Amino acid sequence: MQLDDRSSALYQRQSIKPYDHKPNKMQKRITITLAFTVFFILTALAGNYSPQKYIITDFGAKADGKTINTASIQEAIDKCSSTGGGIVVVPKGTFMTGAIFLKQGVNLFIEKDGVLKGTTNQAEYPQIDTRWEGIECKWTSALVNAINLSGVEVSGDGTIDGSGTEWPRPARRTKQQWEQMPQSVRDSISKLPRIGRPRLICFQNCTNVDIANIKLLNQAVWCLHILYCSDVKVENLDIRAEHTIPSSDGIDIDSSNGVEITGCHIDVNDDCISIKSGKDEDGLRVNRPSESIRIENCHFGYGHGGVAIGSETSGGIRNVDVGNCIADSGNWAPIRFKTQPSRGNVVEDITYHDIQINHVDQALEFNMEWRMVSPIAPPAKILPKIRNIKIINISGSARSVGYIHGLKDSPIENIQFKNCNISANTGLVVDNIKDTDFSGLKIEVKSGSPIIQKEPNQSK
Numbered sequence: 001m002q003l004d005d006r007s008s009a010l011y012q013r014q015s016i017k018p019y020d021h022k023p024n025k026m027q028k029r030i031t032i033t034l035a036f037t038v039f040f041i042l043t044a045l046a047g048n049y050s051p052q053k054y055i056i057t058d059f060g061a062k063a064d065g066k067t068i069n070t071a072s073i074q075e076a077i078d079k080c081s082s083t084g085g086g087i088v089v090v091p092k093g094t095f096m097t098g099a100i101f102l103k104q105g106v107n108l109f110i111e112k113d114g115v116l117k118g119t120t121n122q123a124e125y126p127q128i129d130t131r132w133e134g135i136e137c138k139w140t141s142a143l144v145n146a147i148n149l150s151g152v153e154v155s156g157d158g159t160i161d162g163s164g165t166e167w168p169r170p171a172r173r174t175k176q177q178w179e180q181m182p183q184s185v186r187d188s189i190s191k192l193p194r195i196g197r198p199r200l201i202c203f204q205n206c207t208n209v210d211i212a213n214i215k216l217l218n219q220a221v222w223c224l225h226i227l228y229c230s231d232v233k234v235e236n237l238d239i240r241a242e243h244t245i246p247s248s249d250g251i252d253i254d255s256s257n258g259v260e261i262t263g264c265h266i267d268v269n270d271d272c273i274s275i276k277s278g279k280d281e282d283g284l285r286v287n288r289p290s291e292s293i294r295i296e297n298c299h300f301g302y303g304h305g306g307v308a309i310g311s312e313t314s315g316g317i318r319n320v321d322v323g324n325c326i327a328d329s330g331n332w333a334p335i336r337f338k339t340q341p342s343r344g345n346v347v348e349d350i351t352y353h354d355i356q357i358n359h360v361d362q363a364l365e366f367n368m369e370w371r372m373v374s375p376i377a378p379p380a381k382i383l384p385k386i387r388n389i390k391i392i393n394i395s396g397s398a399r400s401v402g403y404i405h406g407l408k409d410s411p412i413e414n415i416q417f418k419n420c421n422i423s424a425n426t427g428l429v430v431d432n433i434k435d436t437d438f439s440g441l442k443i444e445v446k447s448g449s450p451i452i453q454k455e456p457n458q459s460k
Helices: 005-016 025-048 070-082 175-180 183-191 280-286
Strands: 053-055 064-068 086-090 093-097 100-102 106-110 114-118 127-132 135-140 144-147 150-156 159-161 201-204 207-212 215-217 224-227 230-235 238-240 251-254 257-262 265-267 271-276 290-296 305-309 317-327 335-338 346-367 385-405 412-418 420-431 441-445 451-453
Touching: 053 070, 070 086, 070 093, 070 100, 070 106, 086 114, 106 114, 135 280, 144 150, 201 207, 224 230, 251 290, 265 271, 271 290, 271 317, 305 317, 305 346, 335 385, 346 420, 385 441
Parallel strands: 053 086, 064 093, 086 106, 093 114, 100 144, 106 150, 114 159, 144 201, 150 207, 159 215, 201 224, 207 230, 215 238, 224 251, 230 257, 238 265, 251 271, 257 290, 271 305, 290 317, 305 335, 317 346, 335 346, 346 385, 385 412, 385 420, 420 441, 420 451
Antiparallel strands: 127 135
């Protein structure tokens, strides 16, 4: 039978119309029931899942505090990773070791009264590609290394001990000694391989990192180095180092993003927490910022700073929130910014709030010409900038309120104080600043003016 044109067009429209199925009530109930059934089955399976444990003593590790167990511990890590992943366990006892390298799928757990203790044998720490003090180079590996991993966790109620008091102190040249050397000798020294003390823990180029609850003791140099990482949670760490150990930073956040630090107690011989992003020409080349960082509910004991921004700032630092913290006597400056003209880039959108200071040395320190000692790198083509800083609800006592020192050609811009009350022996010294609001800063001093304005470009 021939269809007329109108009927043919109608037939064509109907034939290409998608099938519009609307489930009835019974079908909806069946679908929902199946969905919940699948959900509960998966939940039950997840609840019954127990990750495989690999106890290092099963691989020959000895808890005598003398035997170097590097090979045994690494064997446990390798076996754990190759068989699908799980937890490498350090049980009760003191296990001496050199550098160990976590692998994908491997979490490290230190049991209560378990101690992973670093040997002082330099040969047990291979030289690896990393970044040290803001420059990418071959450098000494950490005691615990996690490189190019995702979903890695270090936890437990035990201790990782870096034996920092047992390492020989590095020889340091004075400024005068350096300047008296012939230029050819300086150039030769600068080209020598750099070998140094091992950091305690380094997460490098990792994502989805968790480190919680453990005690970190006497790092030989930086304690916890978070380098080129994202989505990092640091919780309830107890970090302590003897005050004779040089450069014993507590936590260094280095060109990383999405870092949360909560509930940590830190007492060390350098900055408790330092946020960095590379140094000078090499840092500008890498150009990777530290950003989206939150630090809260931490307690800072002795240290050169509470939360310090810099001095390696060449990749930029932004969007940092520090709040609900306490800084005690012996802390040099709980609020600290430091950089140099050679660093370049921008530090911005930083907030410190709700911080109690108890007889600290200085409440705050901003210094854009920090530690200008030889050899001094030339200024960057575009000088570093510090801007958009909020300091809110800071209260307590200090020996000095501190100082804010910018650069003549790059003043520190837009610092806002709100509801801050500080008592000190001496006031706040400022120079090379712009658009700073002191209306929310109440200072009580025993002598001198609360705020002392220096002439522009006077050095600190």
